[in-house]
Amino acid sequence: MSRVPLPGAAREPEVEIATGPAVPALVLRAAVALLGAAVLVLAALAPGGPVAPGAVPVLAVLGAAPALRPRAGVAALVVVGAGVALLAADPLGGWHLAALVLAVHLLLWLAAVAARTTRRTRVEVAVLRADLPLVAGLQAAAQVLALAVGVLAGATAGGDAWRLLGLAAAVGVTGVALRRPAQPWWRSLPEGER
Secondary structure (H helix, E strand, O other): OOOOOOOOOOOOOOOOOOOOOEEEHHHHHHHHHHHHHHHHHHHHOOOOOOOOHHHHHHHHHHHOHHHHOHHHOHHHHHHHHHHHHHHOOOOOOHHHHHHHHHHHHHHHHHHHHHOOOOOOOEEEHHHHHHHHHHHHHHHHHHHHHHHHHHHHHHHOOOHHHHHHHHHHHHHHHHHHHHOOOOOOHHHOOOHHHO
Protein backbone atom coordinates (compact mmCIF):
# COMPACT_ATOMS: atom_id res chain seq x y z
CA MET A 1 0.00 0.00 0.00
CA SER A 2 1.50 3.34 -0.97
CA ARG A 3 0.66 6.74 0.38
CA VAL A 4 -0.70 9.33 -1.97
CA PRO A 5 -0.18 12.89 -0.78
CA LEU A 6 -3.27 15.04 -0.63
CA PRO A 7 -3.23 18.14 -2.79
CA GLY A 8 -1.95 21.08 -0.75
CA ALA A 9 -0.70 18.86 2.10
CA ALA A 10 2.72 19.61 3.55
CA ARG A 11 5.50 17.28 2.46
CA GLU A 12 7.48 15.39 5.03
CA PRO A 13 10.93 16.92 5.39
CA GLU A 14 13.80 14.97 3.92
CA VAL A 15 16.44 13.98 6.41
CA GLU A 16 19.98 13.07 5.53
CA ILE A 17 22.18 11.49 8.17
CA ALA A 18 25.92 11.59 7.66
CA THR A 19 27.87 8.80 9.28
CA GLY A 20 31.55 8.11 9.47
CA PRO A 21 33.44 4.90 8.89
CA ALA A 22 31.83 1.96 10.67
CA VAL A 23 32.83 -1.50 11.84
CA PRO A 24 30.40 -4.42 11.47
CA ALA A 25 29.26 -5.94 14.77
CA LEU A 26 30.57 -9.30 13.60
CA VAL A 27 34.09 -7.82 13.56
CA LEU A 28 33.57 -6.61 17.14
CA ARG A 29 32.35 -10.05 18.15
CA ALA A 30 35.33 -11.69 16.45
CA ALA A 31 37.61 -9.40 18.47
CA VAL A 32 35.71 -10.36 21.65
CA ALA A 33 36.18 -14.05 20.77
CA LEU A 34 39.92 -13.61 20.21
CA LEU A 35 40.35 -11.64 23.41
CA GLY A 36 38.34 -14.16 25.45
CA ALA A 37 40.45 -16.98 24.08
CA ALA A 38 43.62 -14.98 24.79
CA VAL A 39 42.59 -14.37 28.41
CA LEU A 40 42.01 -18.05 29.15
CA VAL A 41 45.09 -19.22 27.23
CA LEU A 42 47.32 -16.66 28.98
CA ALA A 43 45.94 -17.79 32.35
CA ALA A 44 46.37 -21.46 31.42
CA LEU A 45 49.99 -20.91 30.41
CA ALA A 46 50.88 -19.36 33.77
CA PRO A 47 53.91 -21.04 35.34
CA GLY A 48 52.92 -23.65 37.91
CA GLY A 49 49.27 -23.37 36.93
CA PRO A 50 46.71 -26.12 37.52
CA VAL A 51 45.72 -26.40 33.85
CA ALA A 52 47.14 -29.25 31.79
CA PRO A 53 48.73 -28.15 28.48
CA GLY A 54 46.33 -30.41 26.56
CA ALA A 55 43.39 -28.36 27.84
CA VAL A 56 44.61 -25.13 26.21
CA PRO A 57 42.68 -25.65 22.91
CA VAL A 58 39.50 -26.37 24.88
CA LEU A 59 40.03 -23.19 26.90
CA ALA A 60 40.56 -21.21 23.70
CA VAL A 61 37.16 -22.38 22.44
CA LEU A 62 35.51 -21.61 25.81
CA GLY A 63 37.13 -18.18 25.77
CA ALA A 64 35.33 -17.40 22.52
CA ALA A 65 31.92 -17.85 24.22
CA PRO A 66 31.45 -14.12 25.04
CA ALA A 67 31.19 -13.42 21.32
CA LEU A 68 28.11 -15.63 21.07
CA ARG A 69 26.19 -14.06 23.98
CA PRO A 70 27.82 -10.71 24.84
CA ARG A 71 24.79 -9.57 26.88
CA ALA A 72 24.83 -12.53 29.25
CA GLY A 73 27.91 -11.51 31.22
CA VAL A 74 29.89 -14.41 29.80
CA ALA A 75 32.95 -12.16 29.48
CA ALA A 76 32.92 -11.69 33.24
CA LEU A 77 32.78 -15.47 33.71
CA VAL A 78 35.83 -15.83 31.46
CA VAL A 79 37.69 -13.31 33.62
CA VAL A 80 36.61 -15.11 36.81
CA GLY A 81 37.80 -18.43 35.36
CA ALA A 82 41.16 -16.90 34.50
CA GLY A 83 41.43 -15.40 37.98
CA VAL A 84 40.71 -18.72 39.67
CA ALA A 85 43.38 -20.41 37.54
CA LEU A 86 45.87 -17.67 38.40
CA LEU A 87 45.25 -18.00 42.14
CA ALA A 88 46.62 -21.54 41.97
CA ALA A 89 49.57 -20.59 39.73
CA ASP A 90 52.96 -19.11 40.47
CA PRO A 91 53.36 -15.32 40.09
CA LEU A 92 53.45 -14.19 36.48
CA GLY A 93 56.39 -12.54 34.77
CA GLY A 94 56.16 -8.88 33.79
CA TRP A 95 55.24 -9.26 30.10
CA HIS A 96 52.89 -12.17 30.75
CA LEU A 97 51.07 -10.16 33.42
CA ALA A 98 50.94 -7.01 31.25
CA ALA A 99 49.51 -8.96 28.31
CA LEU A 100 46.89 -10.59 30.53
CA VAL A 101 45.81 -7.28 32.07
CA LEU A 102 45.55 -5.70 28.61
CA ALA A 103 43.56 -8.66 27.23
CA VAL A 104 41.14 -8.65 30.19
CA HIS A 105 40.55 -4.92 29.92
CA LEU A 106 39.97 -4.98 26.17
CA LEU A 107 37.71 -8.04 26.52
CA LEU A 108 35.46 -6.33 29.06
CA TRP A 109 35.35 -3.07 27.09
CA LEU A 110 34.60 -4.62 23.70
CA ALA A 111 32.10 -7.08 25.21
CA ALA A 112 30.24 -4.10 26.69
CA VAL A 113 30.16 -2.44 23.25
CA ALA A 114 29.16 -5.70 21.52
CA ALA A 115 26.37 -6.23 24.06
CA ARG A 116 24.60 -3.19 22.62
CA THR A 117 24.64 -4.52 19.07
CA THR A 118 22.80 -7.04 16.98
CA ARG A 119 24.51 -9.17 14.36
CA ARG A 120 23.65 -6.67 11.60
CA THR A 121 24.67 -3.53 13.50
CA ARG A 122 27.52 -1.33 12.33
CA VAL A 123 29.38 0.64 15.01
CA GLU A 124 30.96 3.92 13.99
CA VAL A 125 34.68 4.20 14.60
CA ALA A 126 33.93 7.55 16.29
CA VAL A 127 31.97 5.70 18.98
CA LEU A 128 34.95 3.49 19.73
CA ARG A 129 37.37 6.42 19.51
CA ALA A 130 35.29 8.48 21.98
CA ASP A 131 36.00 5.97 24.76
CA LEU A 132 39.74 5.68 24.07
CA PRO A 133 40.95 8.35 26.54
CA LEU A 134 39.04 6.71 29.40
CA VAL A 135 40.11 3.21 28.35
CA ALA A 136 43.76 4.28 28.01
CA GLY A 137 43.72 5.95 31.43
CA LEU A 138 42.20 2.92 33.11
CA GLN A 139 44.65 0.64 31.30
CA ALA A 140 47.62 2.71 32.48
CA ALA A 141 46.38 2.56 36.08
CA ALA A 142 45.71 -1.18 35.82
CA GLN A 143 49.17 -1.85 34.36
CA VAL A 144 50.90 0.08 37.18
CA LEU A 145 48.79 -1.73 39.78
CA ALA A 146 49.46 -5.12 38.19
CA LEU A 147 53.19 -4.45 38.00
CA ALA A 148 53.32 -3.37 41.64
CA VAL A 149 51.33 -6.39 42.83
CA GLY A 150 53.39 -8.71 40.62
CA VAL A 151 56.65 -7.39 42.05
CA LEU A 152 55.39 -7.59 45.63
CA ALA A 153 53.89 -11.06 45.18
CA GLY A 154 57.10 -12.44 43.72
CA ALA A 155 59.54 -10.69 46.03
CA THR A 156 57.97 -11.08 49.47
CA ALA A 157 57.16 -14.02 51.69
CA GLY A 158 53.52 -12.91 51.96
CA GLY A 159 53.03 -13.02 48.20
CA ASP A 160 49.61 -14.69 48.41
CA ALA A 161 48.20 -11.81 50.43
CA TRP A 162 49.43 -9.38 47.78
CA ARG A 163 47.90 -11.52 45.05
CA LEU A 164 44.51 -11.45 46.81
CA LEU A 165 44.83 -7.69 47.27
CA GLY A 166 45.65 -7.40 43.56
CA LEU A 167 42.59 -9.48 42.69
CA ALA A 168 40.38 -7.23 44.84
CA ALA A 169 41.91 -4.15 43.20
CA ALA A 170 41.30 -5.64 39.74
CA VAL A 171 37.64 -6.19 40.64
CA GLY A 172 37.45 -2.56 41.76
CA VAL A 173 39.04 -1.28 38.54
CA THR A 174 36.64 -3.46 36.53
CA GLY A 175 33.67 -1.98 38.41
CA VAL A 176 34.87 1.53 37.62
CA ALA A 177 35.46 0.63 33.96
CA LEU A 178 32.02 -0.92 33.48
CA ARG A 179 30.08 1.82 35.28
CA ARG A 180 27.66 3.66 33.01
CA PRO A 181 28.58 7.30 32.46
CA ALA A 182 26.25 9.95 33.86
CA GLN A 183 26.10 11.54 30.42
CA PRO A 184 26.41 9.54 27.18
CA TRP A 185 29.32 10.51 24.93
CA TRP A 186 27.08 11.97 22.23
CA ARG A 187 25.50 14.44 24.64
CA SER A 188 28.90 15.81 25.63
CA LEU A 189 29.67 16.82 22.04
CA PRO A 190 29.20 20.46 21.00
CA GLU A 191 25.91 21.15 19.24
CA GLY A 192 27.51 21.37 15.79
CA GLU A 193 29.16 17.93 16.05
CA ARG A 194 26.05 15.93 17.01
